[in-house]
Amino acid sequence: MTKKLVVIGAGMASGRAIEHLIEADKDAYDITLFNGEPRGNYNRIMLSPVLSGEKSYEEIVTHDDQWYADNGVTCRFGEYITKIDRDRKVVTGTNGEVAYDKLVIATGSAPFIIPIPGKDLPGVIAYRDLEDTNAMIAASARSGAKAVVIGGGLLGLEAAAGLKARGMDVTVLHLMGHLMERQLDEAAGYLLRRALEDKGIEIKCQASTSEILGTDKVEGVKLEDGTILEADLVVMAVGIRPETRVAADAGLDVNRGIPVSDQMVTSDHDVLAVGECVEHNGALFGLVAPLYDQAKVVAKTLLEETAEFAPKEVATKLKVTGCDLFSAGDFAEGEGREDIVFRDPARGVYKRLVLEGNVLVGAVMYGDTADGNWFFGLIKDKTDISEMRDTLIFGPAYQGGASVDPMAAVAALPLDAEICGCNGVCKGQIVDAINAGATDLAAVKATTKASASCGTCTGLVEQVLATTLGDDFVMPAAQSVCGCTDLTHEDVRRLIKSKELKSQAAVWQELGWTTPNGCHTCRPAINYYLLADWPLEYQDDPQSRFVNERRHANIQKDGTYSVVPRMWGGMTTPDELRAIADAADKYNVPTVHVTGGQRIDLLGVKGEDLPSMWADLNAAGMVSGHAYSKGLRTVKTCVGKDHCRFGTQDSTGLGIKLEKHLWGSWSPHKLKLAVSGCPRNCAEATCKDIGVVCVDSGYEISVAGAAGMEVKQTELLCKTDSEEEAIEIISAFTQLYRENGKYLDRVFKWVAKVGLDWCIEQVVDDVENRKALAERFEISQSVYRDDPWAKLAKPKEAEQFSPLANLTLEAAE
Amino acid sequence: MSWLDIGSIDDIPVRGARVVKTALGCVAVFRTDENEVFATSDRCPHKGGPLSEGIVHGKKVTCPLHNWVFSLESGEAQGADEGQIATFSARVEGGRILLNAAEIEARTAA
Numbered sequence: 011m012t013k014k015l016v017v018i019g020a021g022m023a024s025g026r027a028i029e030h031l032i033e034a035d036k037d038a039y040d041i042t043l044f045n046g047e048p049r050g051n052y053n054r055i056m057l058s059p060v061l062s063g064e065k066s067y068e069e070i071v072t073h074d075d076q077w078y079a080d081n082g083v084t085c086r087f088g089e090y091i092t093k094i095d096r097d098r099k100v101v102t103g104t105n106g107e108v109a110y111d112k113l114v115i116a117t118g119s120a121p122f123i124i125p126i127p128g129k130d131l132p133g134v135i136a137y138r139d140l141e142d143t144n145a146m147i148a149a150s151a152r153s154g155a156k157a158v159v160i161g162g163g164l165l166g167l168e169a170a171a172g173l174k175a176r177g178m179d180v181t182v183l184h185l186m187g188h189l190m191e192r193q194l195d196e197a198a199g200y201l202l203r204r205a206l207e208d209k210g211i212e213i214k215c216q217a218s219t220s221e222i223l224g225t226d227k228v229e230g231v232k233l234e235d236g237t238i239l240e241a242d243l244v245v246m247a248v249g250i251r252p253e254t255r256v257a258a259d260a261g262l263d264v265n266r267g268i269p270v271s272d273q274m275v276t277s278d279h280d281v282l283a284v285g286e287c288v289e290h291n292g293a294l295f296g297l298v299a300p301l302y303d304q305a306k307v308v309a310k311t312l313l314e315e316t317a318e319f320a321p322k323e324v325a326t327k328l329k330v331t332g333c334d335l336f337s338a339g340d341f342a343e344g345e346g347r348e349d350i351v352f353r354d355p356a357r358g359v360y361k362r363l364v365l366e367g368n369v370l371v372g373a374v375m376y377g378d379t380a381d382g383n384w385f386f387g388l389i390k391d392k393t394d395i396s397e398m399r400d401t402l403i404f405g406p407a408y409q410g411g412a413s414v415d416p417m418a419a420v421a422a423l424p425l426d427a428e429i430c431g432c433n434g435v436c437k438g439q440i441v442d443a444i445n446a447g448a449t450d451l452a453a454v455k456a457t458t459k460a461s462a463s464c465g466t467c468t469g470l471v472e473q474v475l476a477t478t479l480g481d482d483f484v485m486p487a488a489q490s491v492c493g494c495t496d497l498t499h500e501d502v503r504r505l506i507k508s509k510e511l512k513s514q515a516a517v518w519q520e521l522g523w524t525t526p527n528g529c530h531t532c533r534p535a536i537n538y539y540l541l542a543d544w545p546l547e548y549q550d551d552p553q554s555r556f557v558n559e560r561r562h563a564n565i566q567k568d569g570t571y572s573v574v575p576r577m578w579g580g581m582t583t584p585d586e587l588r589a590i591a592d593a594a595d596k597y598n599v600p601t602v603h604v605t606g607g608q609r610i611d612l613l614g615v616k617g618e619d620l621p622s623m624w625a626d627l628n629a630a631g632m633v634s635g636h637a638y639s640k641g642l643r644t645v646k647t648c649v650g651k652d653h654c655r656f657g658t659q660d661s662t663g664l665g666i667k668l669e670k671h672l673w674g675s676w677s678p679h680k681l682k683l684a685v686s687g688c689p690r691n692c693a694e695a696t697c698k699d700i701g702v703v704c705v706d707s708g709y710e711i712s713v714a715g716a717a718g719m720e721v722k723q724t725e726l727l728c729k730t731d732s733e734e735e736a737i738e739i740i741s742a743f744t745q746l747y748r749e750n751g752k753y754l755d756r757v758f759k760w761v762a763k764v765g766l767d768w769c770i771e772q773v774v775d776d777v778e779n780r781k782a783l784a785e786r787f788e789i790s791q792s793v794y795r796d797d798p799w800a801k802l803a804k805p806k807e808a809e810q811f812s813p814l815a816n817l818t819l820e821a822a823e
Numbered sequence: 824m825s826w827l828d829i830g831s832i833d834d835i836p837v838r839g840a841r842v843v844k845t846a847l848g849c850v851a852v853f854r855t856d857e858n859e860v861f862a863t864s865d866r867c868p869h870k871g872g873p874l875s876e877g878i879v880h881g882k883k884v885t886c887p888l889h890n891w892v893f894s895l896e897s898g899e900a901q902g903a904d905e906g907q908i909a910t911f912s913a914r915v916e917g918g919r920i921l922l923n924a925a926e927i928e929a930r931t932a933a
Contacts, residue, residue, distance in 0.1 A: 527838065527856050530878040530885035530892070553838040557876040557887035565887055569873045814841035814852060814920075815829040817927060 015039035015312065016101050016110040018091055018256060023285030023301040024116035025051035025073055030309030032081050038313060041083045042108050044101070047139055048088030050078060055298055057143050061172030067140060094260035096278055112280055112312055115257055115268060119250035119286035119296070124160070128222030134244045137169045142245075149243040150176035157181070158231045158241040160219055162189040164326065166247030167206065171333075173243075174211050181239055182206070183217040183231070185248075193326045193337040197353070198360050198376040205333045205358065252287040252294060267294050272318040273311045274304055284308045290319060297324045325386045334375075336382035339389040340364065341372030352403045354508035361403055368396040380427060381405030420473040429474060430467045435460040437474055444478045451475065469501060492531035494523050499752040503539055512544045514551065528554075535753035538640065538676060542748045545790035558638035561811075562798045563620055571620060572613040573599075574637035575627050576673065579647045579665035579685075580608030589630030597623050607644030607682060609635050621808035624799035633673075633797035640754075641676040642683075642744075645669040646694070650687035650704070659704035661687035664733055668702075671737060672744060674795040675787070678751035678760065681744065696724045699757040700740055709736040713743060713769070714761040722758055725766050728774040742773040742783035748790075749783075826914070826921035832860065833918070840875040840884070845927060850911060851875035852920060853895055855882055860920055861895035862911040869906060 015031075017024050020043050028041060043050075051073040059065040078085050086103055093102040100107050121136030123129050133149070135142050146169065149155055155178050159170045162184030174180045182189075188199030189206075203213050214233075222244055223230040231239045252267035263269055263277035267289030274282045284304045286295055295301055300321050310317035325338035341364045352361040357377060363385065364372035369392050373385040384406045388395060395402055407422035423429075425438030435458050443457045454471055455461055461468045476483045490496050497505070502521065511517050517536050518527060528536060537554035552560045563571035575590065594602055594612055601613040615623060624634075636643060647665030651657030665685040672683070684695035685702040695701030697717040701724045703710045708731035712724035727743065730736050746769060751760040761769060773780045801807060835841045835854040842865055843850045849865035851874050861882070865875050872888030882895045892901040893908050900906035912923035 526881050529880045529883075530890060533878055533880060553836055553879065556878070561876070565873075565876065567870065567888065569871070809834070810836070810841070813844045813849070814834055816844040817827075817829075818844050818846050 012037060012040050013111040014109055015041045015112050015114065016108055017041065017043045017114045017116060018101070019116035019118055019285070020045035020051045020087070021116055021118045021285055022051065022054055022298060023305050024114060026302050026305035027114065027284055027308040028083065030306055031312055034309060034313055036081065043083050043085050044089055044091055044103055045087045046090050049140070050074065050085060050087060052140070057140065058168035058172055061143050061146055061169065062175040091256050094256060096260055096281070099280065112282065114308060115276070115281065115283040115287060116285045117253040117256055117287045120253045121246060122249040122251050123246055124219065124248055126219060126221055128224060128228070131222055131224045131228045132226070133224070133228030133242060134222055134246065137165055137245055137247050146173060146243065146245065147176065150178045152242070153177070155242045156240050157243040157245065158183060158239050159245045159247060161247035161249070162213065162215070163247065164190060164193065166245070169245050169247055170211050171206070171209065174209055181212040181214065183219055183233070184213070184215045185218055187215055189213065189215070195341055195362060195374055197362070198335065198374045201358055201360050201376045202333055202335060250286065250296060252289065254287055257283070265289050274308045274319055275311065282308055282311060290321065293321060297326065299324050322390055325382065334377055334379050336375040336379035337373065338382070338386045339372035341374050350403045353510055363403055365395070368394045370395055380424065420470060421477040429470050430460040440471060440474045441478050444475060449479060449482065469498065491535060492529055494525040494528050494532050495521060497521060499535065502536070506539050506543055512540065512547045514540065514554065538678065538753050541676060545793050559640070561617065561620065562634055562638060562802060563615070564638045566613065570614045570616055572611050573615050573620070573623060574605065574609050574611050574635035575632040576635040577609050578669050579645055579662050581662060581666065586630060586632060589627060589632065593623055593626050596626065605637070608646050609637065609644060611637065618812045621803045621811050625803040628800050628803060634799040636673065639676065640679050642672040642674070642681050644682055646684035648687045648692040654687055656690055657687035658706050659687060659709065661685040661693065661704050664702065664736065667737060668740060671741060675744065675748070675791060676794065677744065677748050678753050679756045681757065697721065698724065700743065702736060707731060709733065711736060711739055714758040714766065716756065716758045727770060738784050739773055739780065741787045742780040743769065745783040745787035746772050825924040827924040827927060828919050829922055830920055831918055832858065832915050832920055838879045840879060842875045843922070850927070852913065853879055853884060855879060860913045860915050862913040862922055863893070863895060863898055864909040867891055868908060869904070874908070
């Protein structure tokens with residue numbers, strides 16, 4: 011006679027167990043399946059896409075009525091179990107009794123509801139099943155509806171993202187310091203939070219809920235600090251606990267969950283349990299992978315075959331569109347544990363591997379999780395990674411070879427890997443374009459927009475061309491920085507940011523420099539990149555600067571120097587002129603010259619006289635004019651509306667403000683500005699790096715002019731009617747150039763590479779980005795808006811301008 | 824051989840140089856990243872650039888005027904350029920920089 015099997019709960023674990031059982035022996039049991047929900051098994055972890063509208067319920071059903079009918083499963087859906095009589099081996103449902111030979115309890119888990127006032131109000135729900143999901147969808151239908159999600163774990167965030175996608179105002183309250191603290195470390199939690207905030211979800215961490223407010227239905231949430239948040243819907247997603255009531259009522263042993271053996275058998279050898287209601291060796295289960303392993307064991311045990319459940323490491327992925335996140339294993343810090351961390355703040359990528367000895371024990375990834383499963387495999391298999399430790403974090407594409415081969419890495423990238431972050435172009439699109447006839451960089455750029463914006467992915471695009479076309483593609487000889495490295499300036503800039511290289515030693519080491527400390531070509535470039543990217547952390551190295559920037563004066567062909575005091579906006583006073591004349595006399599300056607940037611140049615000064623001459627000029631209120639620097643040089647002005655009958659705005663005033671704002675900043679090359687008071691343009695603003703032409707209605711800001719070996723008119727960046735905004739836009743543009751320009755590219759050369767449109771997007775259209783750039787400029791200026799002359803004129807510093815020893819004097823004695 | 828104490832190694836910045844004046848011209852004293860000290864003529868044979876103002880990298884210096892590169896050990900111009908600068912014995916003892924008096928005085932007296 012066929013044995014009778016009763017299964018309580020039609021969830022993912024029991025569904026899988028029944029599948030295995032039927033596959034192995036369809037006739038072994040008569041199966042009766044009870045379920046409290048009025049439906050069969052569906053893919054519960056796909057409720058989030060249903061909530062966000064990306065999938066429908068029908069799409070996530072795993073077993074439909076037909077399947078149960080075909081496999082002879084008697085379904086008792088929408089029916090709760092009132093009693094299990096283990097002596098008689100009978101289960102009683104609301105519609106009557108069923109006898110069993112074997113019983114499987116798969117009651118899953120119940121959401122944990124925080125015991126606070128108001129928890130039972132209508133509008134307070136958990137997020138466990140289709141009913142909850144439908145309630146959330148219904149609540150979001152009213153426009154302007156507000157939701158508060160309590161719990162910033164996996165489930166809460168998926169609920170929040172889904173509700174946001176449905177158009178609700180969503181706030182997430184999380185008790186801990188960072189989101190998903192069980193799966194993520196703080197850094198990844200930060201990136202996740204930023205991504206969710208970018209979607210418009212408000213996040214409050216360390217927020218403890220004290221009360222849910224409302225009379226007939228939920229109206230708000232009160233926090234312990236007294237803050238009150240309005241809410242039409244409150245989702246509690248603070249955790250789950252195993253649903254064990256049926257088992258406890260039946261007199262089975264129950265701890266936190268229902269304890270089971272390795273064979274998934276409870277304290278009654280005819281009763282098994284599976285899924286989230288189970289406790290195995292003290293552990294509870296919430297993710298699907300171990301439940302599927304349990305299901306296999308349940309089927310085997312029911313068929314009287316031997317099998318043992320052994321919990322494995324689990325990996326987590328967050329199903330929120332646009333938040334690519336992966337975590338696996340154990341990543342707590344601890345003795346004997348070491349971290350390998352990779353960060354690319356620009357792309358929002360964070361990867362952390364936790365090693366214990368030569369074994370990978372944990373991995374957290376955010377932004378780029380393509381290699382997640384590979385790392386997960388290493389964790390599960392406890393692979394000895396000592397051989398590949400150096401390149402481990404770069405993933406499987408980098409393993410197996412003696413050295414890092416970027417071509418192999420690109421070839422190994424999947425087609426959906428993003429190559430161009432600015433324009434969201436993935437490898438597949440580029441390959442398609444190449445196959446359709448775009449066989450060089452320019453053609454790929456024109457057809458796909460890849461590398462058409464910031465250009466940092468140019469190398470990658472060329473590598474895709476090379477791997478796709480094979481020998482038909484001739485890689486253009488990328489200009490490396492110098493003989494010390496094969497990397498280009500663009501590569502180096504990208505790597506300094508992404509690998510967080512904050513010292514020259516780190517650059518030489520991490521980027522494989524072939525010389526111990528660079529050469530005269532790369533050292534100034536690297537010094538600039540480091541101080542531009544890490545203004546607060548990196549200390550400017552004078553020994554890596556060309557003599558003019560180290561001596562803060564221009565060396566002349568006879569070894570003497572020229573001194574140019576700053577004249578803000580080209581303005582000076584009789585007192586300043588007298589002090590300059592006195593200094594010229596005192597230090598026997600043979601030549602006094604007026605420069606093209608409205609300054610006075612004192613030529614022919616001896617190196618050892620520089621500090622005392624500067625001290626004299628400082629005493630008269632003047633500072634370095636930086637006429638020697640790859641940085642802000644001059645802001646030239648006309649006299650503007652104060653004097654000129656054509657003047658439309660205070661061009662002199664704006665010029666002075668700009669110069670006081672920008673002075674001292676270093677940039678890839680020199681930076682010259684001008685402000686003209688009317689379109690007659692007496693300050694020649696339209697051939698500067700940045701030029702402002704005042705008009706009646708405001709300020710026209712144009713950039714990328716040149717008046718040197720090449721002559722080029724500026725191109726219009728934007729127009730604004732406010733002086734304040736003009737200064738902000740110019741700061742932001744300057745910072746964009748500072749952060750992205752190749753060392754020794756003037757603005758016009760850099761703009762030709764990245765495109766004016768991109769610059770406009772970055773500093774004009776995207777106001778938030780503009781403000782962020784201006785803010786970063788200000789952070790850098792907090793260090794560099796300072797007079798180097800005053801510093802070097804101090805006795806201790808001034809020494810370096812004199813000989814170490816003078817043996818001619820001794821010889822004379 | 825007598826050695827002349829010309830100053831403390833700390834008076835020269837790492838990867839930098841200072842000048843010692845002698846009767847016949849300036850001697851550049853270099854300190855490398857590894858805290859080695861070298862002394863050479865301060866004058867580039869190309870256009871007379873002050874080598875002590877150049878960028879010091881490895882055991883080489885680049886002239887600040889036209890980027891000629893010289894070995895601090897041999898005094899030879901590197902790469903495509905042809906030229907030679909005088910080199911002098913120098914050593915560090917107890918943090919003091921010592922130059923060979925005979926060489927320097929010969930230079931002083933000559």
